[in-house]
Amino acid sequence: MAAPTAVGLIVLAEIAVLLSHVLAGLPVLHHPVKSDGSLSVLVIGDWGRRGTFNQSTVADQLGRTGEDLSVDFVVSTGDNFYDNGLTGVEDAAFIESFSGVYTAQSLRKPWYSVLGNHDYRGDVLSQLSPLLREIDGRWTCMRSFVVDAETAQFFFVDTTPFVESYWTNPDGVPHDSRGISPRENYIATTLKDLEDALTSSHATWKFVIGHHAIRSVSIHGDTPELVNHLLPILKAHDVDLYINGHDHCLEHISSNDNPIQFLTSGGGSKAWRGVYTPNEDKLRFFYDGQGFMSMELTQDRLEVSFYSITGEILHRWIATKDIYSI
Template identity: 30%
Template sequence: MYKILIPVWLLALTLVSSCVPGPAGTTLSEQSAEFNFIVANDLGRNGYYDQKTIAETMGKLGETIDIGFIAAAGDVHHFEGVAGSSDPLWMTNYEAVYAHPELMIDWFPILGNHEYRGNTQACLDYSNISRRWIMPSRYYTLEKEVDDSTSLRLLFIDTSPLIDKYRADSVTYPDARKQDMQAQLQFIDSVLTVADETWTIVIGHHPVYAYTTKNESERLDLQQRLDPILRKHKVDFYINGHIHNFQHVQVENSPVAYLTNSSASLSRPVATDEQAAGTNMNTLFSSDRSGFMLCSVEHHRFTIQFADKDGNSLYQFTKSK
């Protein structure tokens, strides 16, 4: 079982691990483990482009392996967010698209920049309408026990208010500047300070490091404000969306695996080195295909796979402890 918490404890975390990229080109069902969850983001296109295809692929995957939950890493609603918890976009972007019986499981969402163009409180309030939409706060933590010796600590964070670009534009992103940046950073630090689970995963919408033509200031703000906390606590994985392609980036002197999940509807090209900003970054993998991420945990092995719209594994990355 798992439980959602917003607590502060007082312990420390020390991790020793090894990382091994694995073979791709297999179907996801061949690589399942004792516990699996999906990460999907940049979804909401009213079912157009690859959204319906990917939703069906996710559902069919659930017919062959057990999916514990789905982490929705922001931008469930393009382009202007939602007006309220009864906005028709909840049906056309979400309910009617993810209608497969195997997707009637818990969804743990976060806000993306497109949600911040609308009514962000409505995204929290929708938890009172949809049984599967579980969003207790703008940022929160989830604890999952896999077996007697393996556990997960997931942190779902709200990255838009951590970025000055959004805070400064109160017309386009009216709710961003209203959020207490320091309170969120203190929460993240306090949870990670006491986390004693086997694996720590932080999920945010925006990348800390990535090759992209999007405004460099977004990543620089997160590198200054968020990344020192991730490194301090030796977080295993930072998972994000936002740039609509797959990337696995390794950064010099950082213990964190920075993983960008592609869009589950409409992908975009990967930026070239000349176009992108980044210091001491090494790209281990990138792809401009649309799709989703499958995370699989078994004993002391954590495997992440990038999957395309048809459920083919494009890339596999395994970390062991």
């Protein structure tokens, strides 16, 4: 096991991301905002390919944008290591796909990550292990958890166990079921913990992050299990954004019957699927290519931007809230 890097130790000391309590069954990590109360976040998914498929090029632009925005942390929407996750905590893929790729100083901030279906193909417990933070102090990955950033809370949800086909028809690629068996109980507990946490939340902004899409017009499309079981909870608790990866593209879809917005940021490496299938909700933006997303927050304003691999802003969306009426 490699010794902690100097940067890793600095990151751990500066951000003090400590598990301080549990919110309705979910671990909570606290992240400070800037002195002016603002927060800047980058969101990227489906990236871990040892720098290939333009991962390194996207990473370079991610670093430049991170510097421009003075980013506070990075959200990973899963499929962190292709094709079959990590083999263990000493797997070289962790450095070759993460530490050795996202090297910009602006990205020396916490990375909060969820698991994707490709991560479940490997030793899933290794990605969840705190031992990885001894290699790179930026890394935090748990099945489901909350990042509390004062006026905003980010609810991370482990969506892979929801998708029945991974367990009933795995196409010869087994998924690591340790920690989620029996699956039905695990899903029920995850949904209850999330609903309880959302009920307890007093944050102005509430964002839920998972790997699989609820709404998508790309190759994977909607995830029926999430539409049926997760979406009603999000709508009932006034969640502002559902953010995912899985489809290797960038998307913004608005619900037709609720203020919730569905955002896909899965363009971290291999992309260009060539599939577009509209659904019944309102498509605001679709880019079948590589890139990432940013979120700039104050107490009463949210600005979301989608970037291409060259740093061009492809789409921007702004929302505001009357904080005195909340």
